[in-house]
Amino acid sequence: EAQVTQNPRYLITVTGKKLTVTCSQNMNHEYMSWYRQDPGLGLRQIYYSMNVEVTDKGDVPEGYKVSRKEKRNFPLILESPSPNQTSLYFCASRSGTEAFFGQGTRLTVV
Amino acid sequence: GQNIDQPTEMTATEGAIVQINCTYQTSGFNGLFWYQQHAGEAPTFLSYNVLDGLEEKGRFSSFLSRSKGYSYLLLKELQMKDSASYLCAPRETGANNLFFGTGTRLTVIP
Numbered sequence: 001e002a003q004v005t006q007n008p009r010y011l012i013t014v015t016g017k018k019l020t021v022t023c024s025q026n027m028n029h030e031y032m033s034w035y036r037q038d039p040g041l042g043l044r045q046i047y048y049s050m051n052v053e054v055t056d057k058g059d060v061p062e063g064y065k066v067s068r069k070e071k072r073n074f075p076l077i078l079e080s081p082s083p084n085q086t087s088l089y090f091c092a093s094r095s096g097t098e099a100f101f102g103q104g105t106r107l108t109v110v
Numbered sequence: 111g112q113n114i115d116q117p118t119e120m121t122a123t124e125g126a127i128v129q130i131n132c133t134y135q136t137s138g139f140n141g142l143f144w145y146q147q148h149a150g151e152a153p154t155f156l157s158y159n160v161l162d163g164l165e166e167k168g169r170f171s172s173f174l175s176r177s178k179g180y181s182y183l184l185l186k187e188l189q190m191k192d193s194a195s196y197l198c199a200p201r202e203t204g205a206n207n208l209f210f211g212t213g214t215r216l217t218v219i220p
Binding site for chain 2 (some may be wrong): 033035040041042043044045088090092094097098099100101102103104106
């Protein structure tokens, strides 16, 4: 079954404590991306990757890092989380004509 | 860059037909996606149009006019479970990014 798996689904953390949200896909897609979704703002792209070791900034990259050491995994790293990064995060994996989304990670930074 | 416009909210009656419009402005065009998203859940793929005309898929159809920068999603025989947000996402030529509008929240009432 085609899947994009994110972990954790829910996370509450404190300001400044580094965290990683993992994302893994089993479809051998080259293209993966991270979005955050906030009320009234829709889905905004944070970072994307067109292949292994190739990453680039999206619309709202500040405060985030990513890595793409292997095709299936694309973790999102918050080195020093702040309350304005409280949001719902989605990882997506795409072929030419269809994108699959992970289940989402609801992050709260206090 | 992209400019995407959709109505914020719509209400329709169970069993009826509803049309959700999307207008867009892009630097080149390479297809348009429609996604459904229930509250707090991941977006799920509905349709992809790259040529002008209507694409029908069961109760859902999607229309595209590239010259007018216009698309719509048509939902027939509405069911209560169709209450969700519907996201329009055009793709620019040569771009691998998907840019999403803020979406249209559809409420289906009995």
